[in-house]
Amino acid sequence: MPEPTPxxxxxxxxxxxxxxxxxxxxxxxxxxxxxxxxxxxxxxxDGAPVDDAMVELWQADSFGRFRHPLDDREGPRDAGFLxxxxxxxxxxxxxxxxxxxxxxxxxPGGGWQAPHVCLHVFARGLLDRLTTRCYFEDDPxxxxxxxxxxxxxxxxxxxxxxxxAGPGAAYRFDIVLQGERETVFFDL
Amino acid sequence: MAEGRWSRRAERPGEYPAYLFEAYRSTSRRAPTRPxxxxxxxxxxxxxxxxAMAGMVxxxxxxxxxxxxxxxxxxxxIIVTGRVLDADGRPQPGTLVExxxxxxxxxxxxxxxxxxxxxxxxxxxxxxCLTDDDxxxxxxxxxxxxxxxxxxxxxxxxxxxxxxxFGPSFVTRLITQMYFPGDPLLPLxxxxxxxxxxxxxxxxxxxxxxxxxxxxxxxxxxxxxxxAGPRATPFEDAERRYA
Numbered sequence: 001m002p003e004p005t006p007x008x009x010x011x012x013x014x015x016x017x018x019x020x021x022x023x024x025x026x027x028x029x030x031x032x033x034x035x036x037x038x039x040x041x042x043x044x045x046d047g048a049p050v051d052d053a054m055v056e057l058w059q060a061d062s063f064g065r066f067r068h069p070l071d072d073r074e075g076p077r078d079a080g081f082l083x084x085x086x087x088x089x090x091x092x093x094x095x096x097x098x099x100x101x102x103x104x105x106x107x108p109g110g111g112w113q114a115p116h117v118c119l120h121v122f123a124r125g126l127l128d129r130l131t132t133r134c135y136f137e138d139d140p141x142x143x144x145x146x147x148x149x150x151x152x153x154x155x156x157x158x159x160x161x162x163x164x165a166g167p168g169a170a171y172r173f174d175i176v177l178q179g180e181r182e183t184v185f186f187d188l
Numbered sequence: 189m190a191e192g193r194w195s196r197r198a199e200r201p202g203e204y205p206a207y208l209f210e211a212y213r214s215t216s217r218r219a220p221t222r223p224x225x226x227x228x229x230x231x232x233x234x235x236x237x238x239x240a241m242a243g244m245v246x247x248x249x250x251x252x253x254x255x256x257x258x259x260x261x262x263x264x265x266i267i268v269t270g271r272v273l274d275a276d277g278r279p280q281p282g283t284l285v286e287x288x289x290x291x292x293x294x295x296x297x298x299x300x301x302x303x304x305x306x307x308x309x310x311x312x313x314x315x316x317c318l319t320d321d322d323x324x325x326x327x328x329x330x331x332x333x334x335x336x337x338x339x340x341x342x343x344x345x346x347x348x349x350x351x352x353x354f355g356p357s358f359v360t361r362l363i364t365q366m367y368f369p370g371d372p373l374l375p376l377x378x379x380x381x382x383x384x385x386x387x388x389x390x391x392x393x394x395x396x397x398x399x400x401x402x403x404x405x406x407x408x409x410x411x412x413x414x415x416a417g418p419r420a421t422p423f424e425d426a427e428r429r430y431a
Contacts, residue, residue, distance in 0.1 A: 002277045004416035006204055006388050008365040008379055009212075011350065013296040017288035017314035018352060021241065045217040052300075058237055058358050068235035070357075084237035105231050118232050118358055125214030127205035127382045128197070129361060131224075133232075147227055177218050187195040187224035188233055188359045 007129060010122040012052050015088055019054075024087045026057075026099035032078045033062020033100035037170040038134065038161060041093040042121060045178030049093025053123035055175070057085035057097055059116075064103030101136065101169070107146045114141035114148070121175055130185045134173045135160045151184055158183045194418040195226050196359065202385035211378035213339055229359070229418060236361070238354030242284045242318055249317040251289075251329035253310075261311035263292025263330030265406040268366070268394065271323045272353065275417045279323025286316040286352040287327060294333030303335050328406065334373055346373035346380065355415040366411050367393045 010018075027035055038057075042050040060066050065077035078100075085097040104112040114135055121130040135142045137160050142148065148156055158181065161171035176183050197204045207219035248254055252261045268287075272280040290296050290313060293305035297312050311330065319325050332347045348365040355361065367374060374380055374393070383389045391414075400408025 001275065001419075002273050002412075002414040003388070003391060004200070004203070004275060005362065005364055005391050005413045006383050007362055008205065008350075008382075008392065010352075010363050011365075012300055013290075013298040014288060014350065014352075016298060016312065017286055017316075017350070020314070020316075021245070021286075045221075048217070050218065056237075056361075058232070058235075060232070066231060066235040067237075067240045069239055070235050071231060082237070082240050084241060108228055108230055113230060113232070116232070120358075120361055122363055123218060125212070125216075125218035127207055127209060127212065127215060127219075127379070129363060130220065131359075147230070150227065151225060178220055182220055182222055184222075185220055185224050186227045187197050188227060188229070 007127070009124060009127050010054060012124040014054060014122075018086070019088055022087055023085050024097055026081070026083065026085050026097060028080065030080050031100050032081070033103070034169060035098070036101050037096060037098050037168065038117065038173060039094065039096035039170060040161075040173040040175060042089050042095065042123070042175045043093060043177065047179070049089070049091070050123055050177065051089055051091050051093055053089040053093070053121055055087055055089065055095045056120040057099070058118045059083045059099065060102040060105050062100045062103050064105050104141065111146060112141070114145035115139055116145070119175070121177075126177070130177070131188045132175065132183055132185050133159055136171060137161060138163050155184050193226065194229055194359075196416050197224065198226070203383065203388035205382035206384070209378060209382040212382055233358045236354060236356065236358035238283060238356055238360070241354060242282045245284060245316055245318070247317040249315050249327045251311065251313065251315045251327060254315060255310050255312045257310050259310040261291070261330045262308050263311075265328070266331050267326065267328055267400055267402065267406050267408045268349065268411065269324060269326040269400060269408070270411040270413060272319050272325060272355070272413045272415065273323060274356070274360070274415050276420050279319075280355060280415065281319055281321050281323055283319045283323070284316060284354055285319065285325045287349055288314045289329065289332040289349040290335055292330050292333050294335030305333070305335065331368070339378065344373050344376070346371040346377050351413065353413065353415065355417065357417060360415040360417045362413070362415055365392060368409070369393055369396055
């Protein structure tokens, strides 16, 4: 069997190439479902903003369907929704995606996962990508999510976006690379 | 491997870079210090943006002219080609490959690159393509120069080309760097040497291939890329499960 090619850091100079495919608005005018804004910051072990990170998002549409050959289940889907986001962080380490709230996705062997988005983080000083998930605090399914329940209870809040105050459905999700409030990252 | 379980890094100790690697100083405040958690593979991770994104780009694989100035980039013209394979060795057709690199003088076309080497107005140092039916990608570019960087007082990056690939799923996502054979800077580079295993490091080094070299035109380098991912069995289980 061939051996996997190891990763290396994205470095500081990826923007002109990789941000040609930047996508921060995932939900166009035709998108079905509840429109949400997901925003946050990438922070280092000192709490300082990481201003040269890239964040990628992957999610199901509002029916819980993925735009992918493996998801060939019957049933409704939002054919125009792609579910991929990519952005660079700004000087304050901020990122934001305008999307729809994803529907529920099956759990292997039965049952359903709570709505969530999958995230990758890349940056100078990160020798490999980081993989995490973001759930929604005001969704009743979050408390019962089978993957979250595998995470030690005291660390679960790092995977849950908070509903932001003010008009519109905005959720706040910071990604903390290191330290006391370090986000849970998965070996995937 | 438990059904549906797969750990990208833990299954291959020494073959992945440590997150915290003292010799690469930027890792000190950015590396997570808690162990990564194992998690089951679900449809969220077994799917991914690669197949959909592949349909959204037009190939732009000639970096020697794609600045669009009508002029040609200065430097040693090279062909970089290879196959993209999955963990079972199956070629991955239609996979998006994005690349970026410094110019022949070791300077990036980027506002944050403060190296005093000259910019080349005819070279942007970026390109992309889709793999063909055999999983093969191919770029025409110029050989990037080495460049100094603020790590140690006299740190120099070996010549390299950055590669970014989606592959078929969320977990096959790979960003890495390709190096050139015989580069004297490789043993000194903390980024390359953040991978403990010598054999794994060697997988980042292209080989010179005289068959790929085109007479009176360009030198040929071959570099195959193997995307990490669960072997076929869990994938097929998942396909049955979600069918």
